[in-house]
């Protein structure tokens with residue numbers, strides 16, 4: 001069996017392949033590692049067959065949907081998953097076959113209602129049901145400490161004690177452990193009384209994970225993250241540096257329309273000399289009136305260089321093929337002590 005473990009800020013994902021058939025599965029892929037998964041699969045001569053999320057993640061952005069679209073292969077999750085893009089809805093006791101190997105599904109609710117542990121040969125991918133020296137939390141949507149108790153003490157800990165435990169999170173750089181090691185030393189598993197375990201889980205008082213709202217929104221719906229929106233826009237537009245724009249202004253180039261897409265008050269506080277105001281929120285409404293010539297050369301500016309990238313992509317999709325985004329925003333322009341002009345539009 002070919003096995004690769006990848007970490008992105010403590011989130012663990014796994015590429016597991018069949019050495020004979022070259023079929024592979026990707027477990028809990030994270031969106032920032034997409035190119036790396038594809039590179040590893042290519043390096044190891046693997047063809048990805050399934051993308052599996054052990055549960056609905058609240059703390060990172062799942063790459064399953066984007067990879068599924070890119071590779072035209074199915075996303076598999078437990079049938080309780082709310083995500084509409086799941087192709088294979090799995091249930092307890094079922095298996096997926098890849099090459100000579102089988103992924104056995106154990107439904108282990110508790111961390112979330114749709115949590116699964118996946119067994120492949122001598123390895124158990126425990127998602128956030130069982131972590132090294134900890135368990136998944138139960139205070140996020142669909143979490144249930146009673147269910148986690150049943151899943152752990154009633155099922156996972158009764159499996160072969162020699163099974164290797166591969167969790168979905170590990171922040172201390174430990175690769176894996178075993179069921180036996182966890183039974184012996186995991187502090188939460190020493191609390192074997194049901195009521196005490198549930199009370200302990202209720203009293204963890206953990207802070208919310210960063211990006212929890214966005215992670216749940218995108219992982220549950222298949223929608224895009226803000227970073228994805230920006231990455232897609234960035235890939236679709238050329239940029240102009242601050243220095244280049246400054247030197248073009250200095251040389252009196254008049255063919256360039258400098259478009260400021262911030263709000264009016266920000267514009268009037270100080271804008272790039274010669275810039276015209278067209279707030280992002282009014283772009284589509286005012287574009288025909290304000291920019292009648294689609295062949296005009298436009299450089300789009302905003303405060304941080306992000307909204308201007310989105311606005312430039314919008315302009316390009318509307319046919320302004322010479323629209324470019326300023327690489328950086330007014331914040332950087334100001335920091336460079338480049339000239340700013342206060343006041344209303346001329």
Ligand SMILES: [Fe+2]
Nearest residue numbers: 056057058128
């Ligand atoms: Fe989780």
